[in-house]
Amino acid sequence: MTTVDAPVALPNPRARRRRLLRKRFLRRPMAVAGLIVVVGFVVVAIFAPLLAPYDPGATDFNALLAHPSPEHWLGTDELGRDELSRLIWGARASIQAGVFATVLAMVVAVPIGLVAGYYRGWIDTVIARLTDVLLAFPFLILAVGLAAILGPSLMNATIALGIAAMPGLIRVARGEALALREEDFVPAAVANGANDMTIIFRHILPNMTSTLLVQATLTIPAAIIGEAVLSFLGLGVQPPTPSWGTMLQDAQSYLAQAPRLAVYPGLAIVIAALAFNVLGDGLRDIFDPRTTR
Amino acid sequence: MTMGGFLLRKVGAALIVLLLASMLVFLGVRAIPGDPAIALGAESRDPALIAAIRHKYKLDEPLPVQYVHWIWLAVHGDLGVDQRQLPVANTIVNRLPITLELAFLSVIVAVGIGIPAGVIAATRRGKPSDYAVTSGALVGLSVPHFWLGLLMIVWFAVDLHWLPASGYVSMTHPIGNLEHMVMPCIVLGLGFAAVLMRQMRSSMLSALGADYVRTARAKGLSERTVIWRHALRNSLITVTTVIGLQLGALISGAVITETIFGIAGFGRLTIDAVNQRDYALIQGVVLVAAAGYVLVNLLVDIAYSLLNPRIRVAGARE
Numbered sequence: 001m002t003t004v005d006a007p008v009a010l011p012n013p014r015a016r017r018r019r020l021l022r023k024r025f026l027r028r029p030m031a032v033a034g035l036i037v038v039v040g041f042v043v044v045a046i047f048a049p050l051l052a053p054y055d056p057g058a059t060d061f062n063a064l065l066a067h068p069s070p071e072h073w074l075g076t077d078e079l080g081r082d083e084l085s086r087l088i089w090g091a092r093a094s095i096q097a098g099v100f101a102t103v104l105a106m107v108v109a110v111p112i113g114l115v116a117g118y119y120r121g122w123i124d125t126v127i128a129r130l131t132d133v134l135l136a137f138p139f140l141i142l143a144v145g146l147a148a149i150l151g152p153s154l155m156n157a158t159i160a161l162g163i164a165a166m167p168g169l170i171r172v173a174r175g176e177a178l179a180l181r182e183e184d185f186v187p188a189a190v191a192n193g194a195n196d197m198t199i200i201f202r203h204i205l206p207n208m209t210s211t212l213l214v215q216a217t218l219t220i221p222a223a224i225i226g227e228a229v230l231s232f233l234g235l236g237v238q239p240p241t242p243s244w245g246t247m248l249q250d251a252q253s254y255l256a257q258a259p260r261l262a263v264y265p266g267l268a269i270v271i272a273a274l275a276f277n278v279l280g281d282g283l284r285d286i287f288d289p290r291t292t293r
Numbered sequence: 294m295t296m297g298g299f300l301l302r303k304v305g306a307a308l309i310v311l312l313l314a315s316m317l318v319f320l321g322v323r324a325i326p327g328d329p330a331i332a333l334g335a336e337s338r339d340p341a342l343i344a345a346i347r348h349k350y351k352l353d354e355p356l357p358v359q360y361v362h363w364i365w366l367a368v369h370g371d372l373g374v375d376q377r378q379l380p381v382a383n384t385i386v387n388r389l390p391i392t393l394e395l396a397f398l399s400v401i402v403a404v405g406i407g408i409p410a411g412v413i414a415a416t417r418r419g420k421p422s423d424y425a426v427t428s429g430a431l432v433g434l435s436v437p438h439f440w441l442g443l444l445m446i447v448w449f450a451v452d453l454h455w456l457p458a459s460g461y462v463s464m465t466h467p468i469g470n471l472e473h474m475v476m477p478c479i480v481l482g483l484g485f486a487a488v489l490m491r492q493m494r495s496s497m498l499s500a501l502g503a504d505y506v507r508t509a510r511a512k513g514l515s516e517r518t519v520i521w522r523h524a525l526r527n528s529l530i531t532v533t534t535v536i537g538l539q540l541g542a543l544i545s546g547a548v549i550t551e552t553i554f555g556i557a558g559f560g561r562l563t564i565d566a567v568n569q570r571d572y573a574l575i576q577g578v579v580l581v582a583a584a585g586y587v588l589v590n591l592l593v594d595i596a597y598s599l600l601n602p603r604i605r606v607a608g609a610r611e
Contacts, residue, residue: 132310133317135538136583140545141563145579148567149324225437229549232439233564248440252553259447266440273435281431 031282097227104162113173139164217280402482411493433487459555537593
């Protein structure tokens with residue numbers, strides 16, 4: 001048996017494309033900054049127990065609504081809980097809701113969109129109508145309803161956010177599948193004896209990874225804001241678990257005495273959402289240099 | 294396809310969507326834990342009373358019968374009574390105008406900021422003003438409305454005492470009404486403006502690259518005429534659809550804006566209905582919200598096809 005030497009020296013087209021993308025990415029300072037902040041938030045969320053200076057639930061009745069000081073960098077809330085520690089722990093709920101809602105939406109929506117775009121015809125029509133039905137329920141109404149049925153919790157809020165993100169993703173996946181099914185690699189796969197499932201998931205799906213990656217990056221910030229909204233309304237994370245939304249709800253009663261309590265959690269949401277949005281926009285430009293600027 | 298056929302198809306599709314949505318609402322409300330008969334009987338445990346209520350509201354019938362009964366009455370404008378025995382339809386009709394005013398003013402804010410900003414960004418592509426507008430929109434997308442609302446209350450109501458922090462004054466007192474509406478509609482309108490601006494910029498950019506714009510320039514028309522009469526008009530068509538699709542976000546935004554600013558509108562009613570576990574009210578509110586969304590999008594679709602006849606012929610599906 002003869003062994004064939006791997007052509008190490010020859011440029012591998014995939015590696016070359018990866019290198020090209022990396023080069024394009026590094027040329028965009030905003031996108032790089034977005035990535036750094038995103039990674040920072042994920043690290044903070046994962047290592048919250050190690051990073052937070054205090055237990056987020058520990059109350060100190062000698063320091064109610066305390067101003068920022070060396071002991072409490074961002075001050076304390078109305079129960080004397082350390083604001084910074086609660087912000088750090090709040091990142092967990094945010095990232096968790098953002099990532100899981102997006103994953104849930106992707107796992108359900110992408111196969112549905114692929115099937116609609118690949119088969120077209122009546123399947124496409126049925127899926128289009130069902131998507132319209134889903135769209136007819138504004139996300140907050142949907143989340144409110146789900147909270148009424150299943151009870152308010154971070155998990156149920158995440159499910160509602162995931163469902164709300166589905167219609168948009170179904171449309172994107174369908175559009176991509178419609179275009180990709182006309183590509184030459186589809187008849188080539190058919191000639192090789194591939195069945196529909198193989199074509200859809202082995203040939204079409206991998207070709208839309210970049211689009212899906214961009215969509216995911218842009219869905220996460222919407223879900224992060226959604227989680228904050230739901231927790232603010234009492235439909236998401238339940239107190240005393242810290243979340244940026246519940247912190248803002250608490251702060252609402254102390255707007256006159258301690259407006260800073262309403263500023264920090266909001267800034268955290270804006271920075272996290274902005275970082276993901278900037279990263280998503282950057283990724284879109286990199287994968288498809290024709291769009292936008 | 295003829296206009297009549299196109300209309301028929303669009304209306305048919307909207308009706309199917311509405312029917313499915315109503316079933317979903319009906320089943321969803323049935324899935325809420327608890328017994329509506331007990332809730333309607335003011336938590337009474339008297340079995341005879343509960344049985345009577347059950348019979349009166351047809352809660353003892355099989356689900357499909359209950360559904361048909363409910364939808365039949367709903368079509369005739371009867372959404373049942375809530376826990377306080379008030380007709381749900383009346384409550385909704387009383388609250389809806391407040392939310393419609395909020396939505397209308399917010400759309401004005403959004404269009405007033407989003408469209409000019411999008412045009413400026415597209416016509417000065419790559420220049421500092423484009424970057425300023427584009428970054429502003431990105432920030433606008435990342436700021437949660439309710440937080441902006443809280444900050445505005447801190448600045449303009451608590452610190453400066455310029456505007457009332459919460460409440461609503463009916464439109465019969467226009468000045469008081471506007472005073473109470475300024476902050477809510479800016480809060481709701483700004484996020485929407487960001488979405489509109491991004492859409493406007495990208496459709497304007499593609500319009501500016503189109504053949505008819507080159508022709509218009511070649512004819513010697515001034516740049517102003519080319520932009521405002523030709524490119525803008527055509528890009529507005531796409532933007533109309535975005536306004537329709539954003540209606541859902543607008544309803545969600547109204548719920549939270551009304552909560553923060555203490556406005557007793559339709560959005561606030563939704564939250565209250567859920568908090569009080571008022572089944573008939575939840576059912577009615579969600580049905581009306583869904584129907585409103587479907588109706589507005591149907592109108593947008595029709596307006597879109599009137600503005601752009603090619604849609605009727607070729608891309609009737611998208």
